[in-house]
Amino acid sequence: MSEVKMIATRESYGNALAELGKEKENLVVLDADLAAATKTGIFKKAFPERHIDCGIAEANMTGIAAGLSTCGKVPFVSTFAMFAAGRAYEQVRNSIGYPHLNVKIGATHAGISVGEDGATHQCNEDIGLMREIPGMVIINPSDDVEAKAAVRAAYEYVGPVYLRFGRLAVPVINDNPEYKFEIGKGVELRKGKDITIFATGLCVSETLKAAETLAANGIDAQVINIHTIKPLDEELVLKEAKQTGRVYTVEEHSIIGGLGSAVAELLGEKCPTKITRIGVKDVFGESGPAKELLHKYELDAEGIAKRIMEEQKSC
Structure with a gap:
């Protein structure tokens, strides 16, 4: 490999x-x-x-x-x-x-x-x-x-x-001949039937890793890369939300105002769906090695998988 x-x-x-x-x-x-x-x-x-x-x-x-x-x-x-x-x-x-x-x-x-x-x-x-x-x-x-x-x-x-x-x-996760970039169009990176995870930026690769952990624990997660936050791919978001009925968003950004907010606003208006926003909560960051910070704020694969498994068990 x-x-x-x-x-x-x-x-x-x-x-x-x-x-x-x-x-x-x-x-x-x-x-x-x-x-x-x-x-x-x-x-x-x-x-x-x-x-x-x-x-x-x-x-x-x-x-x-x-x-x-x-x-x-x-x-x-x-x-x-x-x-x-x-x-x-x-x-x-x-x-x-x-x-x-x-x-x-x-x-x-x-x-x-x-x-x-x-x-x-x-x-x-x-x-x-x-x-x-x-x-x-x-x-x-x-x-x-x-x-x-x-x-x-x-x-x-x-x-x-x-x-x-x-x-x-x-x-580098998009190094394949099928990859195509288009403003305003999300990309499905992994199919799944239980939950849909919309991720963006640095968190996309971590979410793909987290999906493997979820699969090993009986949760089949669909992963979609939302590279364009605005305009949001509304058609894709609505389609996949209806398909699984359970949505998560993951971003290295505040849960206020970013991808999570954009998806929640859309679903709230057009397709009410249970959604969890994973990102930086209402806090400032702090000094430290990047990978350690991502781990502390639960934005690495381990943290993402942990958060989703905890919520799925409580459903």
Whole structure:
């Protein structure tokens, strides 16, 4: 059996930009003095004249990107999720969202897997913030293959897109010829008849592992990768919720405002279904090694399986 590749989606972001830059001369990349961390330095090395370091001034960088988009450029704004969605929220809302400009936001270092940088840098609220902006597309890729496909899809889409990337290396799970990425379309990764688990981002690979544990304990779990949080694949969510009648969502994000909220809102309106949201509860993160944090907050395969088995036993 070949060894599973482990690649951080921020690496995928940098590599995808460099590849896309060869084809698209109007693609420009802006960074806030973090090119080494966001991996846009890969693009900078290949196309220095199209890489703009705006310094530690994220709000200003957002405004610059908005202006560039009105001149025929397709700018990718790049910084940590805490700064892209948090610090520059007003500028993203008013300068990009309100005029519906063609700007892409590459937000790296999202979630608690930022690790030792601690609670101030662990943005578990970014999806919720971006979901509130009318017309904003939100993509949270699960691995290297999906992240690269998402960058290309974001470029081709006309309008604002928020792309969420991680610091921690994750398994490559979509490296197969059948894989196809389409904005707004979920992907069934595992069939199952007892429960349906909708997962996103880093948690997709952990959920697949958890499903194996569940199977060994008599629970046949269907696993669906929801890489696009907005627009949500409503048709797929409703179809699978009706099929199993029991839904779980798993995300490295607050259970408030993210994938869990999006699915719960849809089911509440159109197909009332028992749902459990697995994610970061109403708390801040903390400093520590990424894998240990994922374990503590029960977002690794062990924690996901444990939570689901406990609930299934109590049914």
